[in-house]
Amino acid sequence: xxxxxxxxxxxxxxxxxxxxxxxxxxxxxxxxxxxxxxxxxxxxxxxxxxxxxxxxxxxxxxxxxxxxxxxxxxxxxxxxxxxxxxxxxxxxxxxxxxxxxxxxxxxxxxxxxxxxxxxxxxxxxxxxxxxxxxxxxxxxxxxxxxxxxxxxxxxxxxxxxxxxxxxxxxxxxxxxxxxxxxxxxxxxxxxxxxxxxxxxxxxxxxxxxxxxxxxxxxxxxxxxxxxxxxxxxxxxxxxxxxxxxxxxxxxxxxxxxxxxxxxxxxxxxxxxxxxxxxxxxxxxxxxxxxxx
Amino acid sequence: xxxxxxxxxxxxxxxxxxxxxxxxxxxxxxxxxxxxxxxxxxxxxxxxxxxxxxxxxxxxxxxxxxxxxxxxxxxxxxxxxxxxxxxxxxxxxxxxxxxxxxxxxxxxxxxxxxxxxxxxxxxxxxxxxxxxxxxxxxxxxxxxxxxxxxxxxxxxxxxxxxxxxxxxxxxxxxxxxxxxxxxxxxxxxxxxxxxxxxxxxxxxxxxxxxxxxxxxxxxxxxxxxxxxxxxxxxxxxxxxxxxxxxxxxxxxxxxxxxxxxxxxxxxxxxxxxxxxxxxxxxxxxxxxxxxxxxxxxxxxxxxxxxxxxxxxxxxxx
Amino acid sequence: xxxxxxxxxxxxxxxxxxxxxxxxxxxxxxxxxxxxxxxxxxxxxxxxxxxxxxxxxxxxxxxxxxxxxxxxxxxxxxxxxxxxxxxxxxxxxxxxxxxxxxxxxxxxxxxxxxxxxxxxxxxxxxxxxxxxxxxxxxxxxxxxxxxxxxxxxxxxxxxxxxxxxxxxxxxxxxxxxxxxxxxxxxxxxxxxxxxxxxxxxxxxxxxxxxxxxxxxxxxxxxxxxxxxxxxxxxxxxxxxxxxxxxxxxxxxxxxxxxxxxxxxxx
Numbered sequence: 001x002x003x004x005x006x007x008x009x010x011x012x013x014x015x016x017x018x019x020x021x022x023x024x025x026x027x028x029x030x031x032x033x034x035x036x037x038x039x040x041x042x043x044x045x046x047x048x049x050x051x052x053x054x055x056x057x058x059x060x061x062x063x064x065x066x067x068x069x070x071x072x073x074x075x076x077x078x079x080x081x082x083x084x085x086x087x088x089x090x091x092x093x094x095x096x097x098x099x100x101x102x103x104x105x106x107x108x109x110x111x112x113x114x115x116x117x118x119x120x121x122x123x124x125x126x127x128x129x130x131x132x133x134x135x136x137x138x139x140x141x142x143x144x145x146x147x148x149x150x151x152x153x154x155x156x157x158x159x160x161x162x163x164x165x166x167x168x169x170x171x172x173x174x175x176x177x178x179x180x181x182x183x184x185x186x187x188x189x190x191x192x193x194x195x196x197x198x199x200x201x202x203x204x205x206x207x208x209x210x211x212x213x214x215x216x217x218x219x220x221x222x223x224x225x226x227x228x229x230x231x232x233x234x235x236x237x238x239x240x241x242x243x244x245x246x247x248x249x250x251x252x253x254x255x256x257x258x259x260x261x262x263x264x265x266x267x268x269x270x271x272x273x274x275x276x277x278x279x280x281x282x283x284x285x286x287x288x289x290x291x292x
Numbered sequence: 293x294x295x296x297x298x299x300x301x302x303x304x305x306x307x308x309x310x311x312x313x314x315x316x317x318x319x320x321x322x323x324x325x326x327x328x329x330x331x332x333x334x335x336x337x338x339x340x341x342x343x344x345x346x347x348x349x350x351x352x353x354x355x356x357x358x359x360x361x362x363x364x365x366x367x368x369x370x371x372x373x374x375x376x377x378x379x380x381x382x383x384x385x386x387x388x389x390x391x392x393x394x395x396x397x398x399x400x401x402x403x404x405x406x407x408x409x410x411x412x413x414x415x416x417x418x419x420x421x422x423x424x425x426x427x428x429x430x431x432x433x434x435x436x437x438x439x440x441x442x443x444x445x446x447x448x449x450x451x452x453x454x455x456x457x458x459x460x461x462x463x464x465x466x467x468x469x470x471x472x473x474x475x476x477x478x479x480x481x482x483x484x485x486x487x488x489x490x491x492x493x494x495x496x497x498x499x500x501x502x503x504x505x506x507x508x509x510x511x512x513x514x515x516x517x518x519x520x521x522x523x524x525x526x527x528x529x530x531x532x533x534x535x536x537x538x539x540x541x542x543x544x545x546x547x548x549x550x551x552x553x554x555x556x557x558x559x560x561x562x563x564x565x566x567x568x569x570x571x572x573x574x575x576x577x578x579x580x581x582x583x584x585x586x587x588x589x590x591x592x593x594x595x596x597x598x599x600x601x602x603x604x605x606x607x608x609x
Numbered sequence: 610x611x612x613x614x615x616x617x618x619x620x621x622x623x624x625x626x627x628x629x630x631x632x633x634x635x636x637x638x639x640x641x642x643x644x645x646x647x648x649x650x651x652x653x654x655x656x657x658x659x660x661x662x663x664x665x666x667x668x669x670x671x672x673x674x675x676x677x678x679x680x681x682x683x684x685x686x687x688x689x690x691x692x693x694x695x696x697x698x699x700x701x702x703x704x705x706x707x708x709x710x711x712x713x714x715x716x717x718x719x720x721x722x723x724x725x726x727x728x729x730x731x732x733x734x735x736x737x738x739x740x741x742x743x744x745x746x747x748x749x750x751x752x753x754x755x756x757x758x759x760x761x762x763x764x765x766x767x768x769x770x771x772x773x774x775x776x777x778x779x780x781x782x783x784x785x786x787x788x789x790x791x792x793x794x795x796x797x798x799x800x801x802x803x804x805x806x807x808x809x810x811x812x813x814x815x816x817x818x819x820x821x822x823x824x825x826x827x828x829x830x831x832x833x834x835x836x837x838x839x840x841x842x843x844x845x846x847x848x849x850x851x852x853x854x855x856x857x858x859x860x861x862x863x864x865x866x867x868x869x870x871x872x873x874x875x
Binding site for chain 3: 474477481484
C-alpha cells in the first residue's frame with residue numbers, strides 16, 4: 001500500500017509537470033490580458049493532433065516535431081489575439097472574452113472533428129511504451145521526458161519574464177496596464193506576444209498529453225476545466241502558483257485514485273472549492289476586486 | 293413617452309398572442325418540438341439573466357440547477373410511485389431543491405468575484421455531474437427514465453409547449469419584477485461597483501444570494517419539465533457543460549441584463565441550433581457555424597441585439 | 610461645541626511604510642472642517658479608516674459618543690457618515706435617478722421624492738433618466754454627493770470635491786456645501802484648491818507625511834510657516850491637476866515670515 005502511494009505521488013509529480021506546462025500558458029494570458037482563454041484546452045488537443053500528423057505522415061519524431069508545432073501555435077495565438085481579443089473593450093470584457101475564446105474553441109474543435117473524426121488517437125513512439133525502472137518503480141519514459149520538457153519550458157518562460165526586457169514590459173503590463181502604456185510600453189504588442197507564447201506552450205503540452213492519453217476533438221473540455229481549476233488554485237497570473245497547484249492537484253487525484261477511482265476528479269474540484277473558501281485568492285494570487 | 297409605452301404594451305400583447313397561437317398555426321409536431329425547446333431555453337436564459345445579467349457574476353454552473361431539477365423530479369416520481377400528469381405537481385418541489393442547492397453553492401462561490409467565481413461555478417458543476425455518475429440513487433451513468441405519461445402523441449408536444457410557455461412567462465415576469473424593484477436596483481448597483489454599494493448599506497451577500505436562489509429555482513423547474521419532455525436524463529445530458537455556454541450566448545446575443553434580450557436570444561439560437569443539427573450536409577460542422585455566429589455577435593453587436601437595435605431606432609427618429 | 614466626529618491617534622502602515630503616524634482629527638458638529646496636505650500625506654487613508662474601507666493599526670474613531678472603529682463601510686454609512694471618493698464612484702450603468710436610490714432604505718415613495726429633491730438641489734434633474742456613465746466629471750462629483758445625501762448623513766466626508774472640475778461648477782459645489790451646512794450637515798473636506806478650502810472651512814487640519822503639522826482656523830493656517838514648508842513646497846511639484854487648483858494656493862501671507870502658533874492636533 002505504501003508502495004502504491006509512492007508510485008501515485010511519483011506519477012502525480014510527473015503528470016503535474018505536464019499540466020503545469022499547459023496551465024502556465026493560461027495563467028500568463030490571464031495575468032497580462034485579464035482574460036480566461038477557454039480555448040486553451042482545445043488548443044492543447046490541436047497541438048496533440050499536429051504532432052500526430054507530423055509523426056504519422058512525415059515520420060518526424062515527437063520531440064523534434066515541436067520545432068515545427070511550437071512556432072505554428074505561436075503564430076495561431078498571435079492571429080487570434082490580433083483578430084478578436086484586442087478588439088474587446090469595455091464593461092462586459094470578461095464575459096465577452098469568455099464568449100470569443102469559447103467560439104474559437106468551438107471552431108477549432110469543429111475543424112479537428114472534420115479532419116480527424118471522432119475516434120480516439122494516441123501518439124506513439126518507442127518511448128511511449130517503455131518504462132524507466134528505478135528502485136522498483138515504473139516510470140514510463142514519456143512521462144520522464146515530458147516532465148523534463150515541461151520543466152525546461154516553464155523555466156524558459158520564467159526566464160523570459162524575469163530576465164529580459166520583454167519580460168519587464170510584460171510584468172509592467174500585468175501590474176498596471178495604464179501605467180505601462182504611459183511609460184511607453186506597447187501593451188498591444190505585449191498582449192499579442194503573450195497570447196502567442198501562452199498558446200505556443202500548448203503545442204508542447206499537447207504533444208505530451210497526446211502521448212500519454214487517448215484523445216479526440218472533444219477532449220478539450222475536460223482539460224480546460226482542470227486547467228482552470230489549477231490556475232485559480234495557484235492564483236491567477238502566478239507561474240509559481242500554476243506549478244505548485246498542478247503538482248498538488250494531480251498528485252492528490254492520483255493518490256485518491258488508489259482507493260476511490262470514481263471520485264478522484266470530484267476530489268480534485270472539491271480541493272479547489274475548499275482552498276478558495278479558506279483563501280479566496282488561491283496559493284499565490286492577487287485579490288480580485290471587481291465584480292466584472 | 294405614452295406612445296412608446298403603448299407600442300411596448302401592444303407589442304407584448306401581440307407577442308403573447310403569437311406564442312399562444314404558435315402550435316395551432318403550426319400543428320406539425322416537429323415544429324412544435326422546436327417550440328418546446330425554444331420555450332425551455334427562453335426560461336433558462338431569462339432565469340440565468342436574473343442572476344448573472346443583473347449582478348454581473350457570470351455563472352457557468354447553472355447546469356447544476358437544471359440537472360438537479362431533472363433528477364429531483366425523476367427520483368421523487370420513482371420513489372413515491374407518482375405517474376401520469378400528477379408528476380407536474382412535483383414542479384414546486386423541484387424549484388425548492390434548486391433553490392436549496394443554490395444557498396450553500398452561493399455562500400461558497402459568491403465570496404469570490406470575476407474569473408474566480410466563473411471557475412468555481414465550473415468546479416461545482418463537475419462535482420455535481422460526477423455525483424450523478426457515481427451515486428446509485430441517481431441511476432449512475434444510465435440515468436433515470438421519466439414516469440410514463442398517457443398523453444396521446446397528437447397532443448403530447450402541444451401540451452408540453454404550453455407548460456414550457458407558462459414557465460417562460462413566469463421567468464419573464466420574474467425578470468420584469470426584479471428589474472423594476474429596489475431589490476433589482478441593488479443587484480445592478482452590485483454589478484457596477486459592489487464595494488461602493490456595500491459602503492452605501494447594500495447587503496451585498498444577501499442580495500446576490502437571493503437572486504442566485506431565485507434564478508436556481510426557476511432553472512431547476514425548467515430542468516424538470518425538460519426531463520419529463522425528453523423522457524430521460526443522464527449525468528452528461530442533465531449536467532451538460534454546454535448548457536451554460538449556450539445560455540450565456542443567448543443572453544449576450546439578445547442583450548445582457550435586459551428583459552427581452554435572453555428571450556430573443558433563445559428564440560434565435562435554440563431553433564437555429566436544432567435546425568443545424570438536422571442538416572446532413574452540415575454534419576459535424578454545426579459547431580463551426582455556432583462558433584462563427586458567436587464571433588460575429590461579439591465583434592459586431594457586442595451589447596446585444598436589443599440595446600443596439602434600440603439605439604438604431606432612437607437614432608432614426 | 611462638541612466633536613461630532615473624532616479620529617483619535619490613528620496609525621496605519623503599508624508594509625512598513627507609515628501612512629498615518631498617530632493622527633487625531635476632530636470635527637465639531639455643524640462645522641465645515643478642512644483637511645489639507647501634500648499628495649501622499651495620508652488624507653485619503655484617514656478617510657478610508659474613518660469610513661471603514663481600511664482598518665487602522667491603532668487608534669479609534671467616534672461618531673457622537675459611539676465608537677465606530679473597524680466597523681464595515683455599510684455600518685459606518687448607516688451610523689451617519691457619508692463620503693465621496695477622489696475618483697468618483699458612481700454606478701455607471703444605472704441611470705442618474707437610480708444612482709440616487711441605491712443608498713435609500715425607507716419607503717419607496719419617500720426615497721423617490723427625496724431623490725428628486727436632491728437631484729434638483731445638486732442641479733442634475735435634467736439628467737435623471739440618463740445612464741450615470743454619460744455624465745461629465747464634475748457632474749459625477751455632484752451625483753456622488755447627491756446620492757450620499759439621500760440617507761441624510763450627519764457628517765459628509767468629501768474627497769477633493771473641486772478637483773478636476775471647471776471653475777463655474779466649483780462655485781456651484783461650494784455653494785451647495787454652504788447651504789447643506791446651513792441646514793445642519795457637518796463636513797470634512799479634503800481639497801487641494803486653497804481658495805475653496807479657505808473660503809469654506811472654519812477649521813483646517815494640515816497633514817504631512819502622516820502627521821498633523823498644524824490645525825486651526827484658516828487665517829492662522831494661512832500664515833503658518835510650517836504649513837507653507839510642508840505643504841506648498843511639496844505640492845507645487847507633485848500636484849498633477851493644474852486647472853483645478855486655484856491660484857489662491859500660494860497667497861495669503863506667503864511672504865510675511867511669521868511663524869504661526871497653530872494648535873498642534875495631537
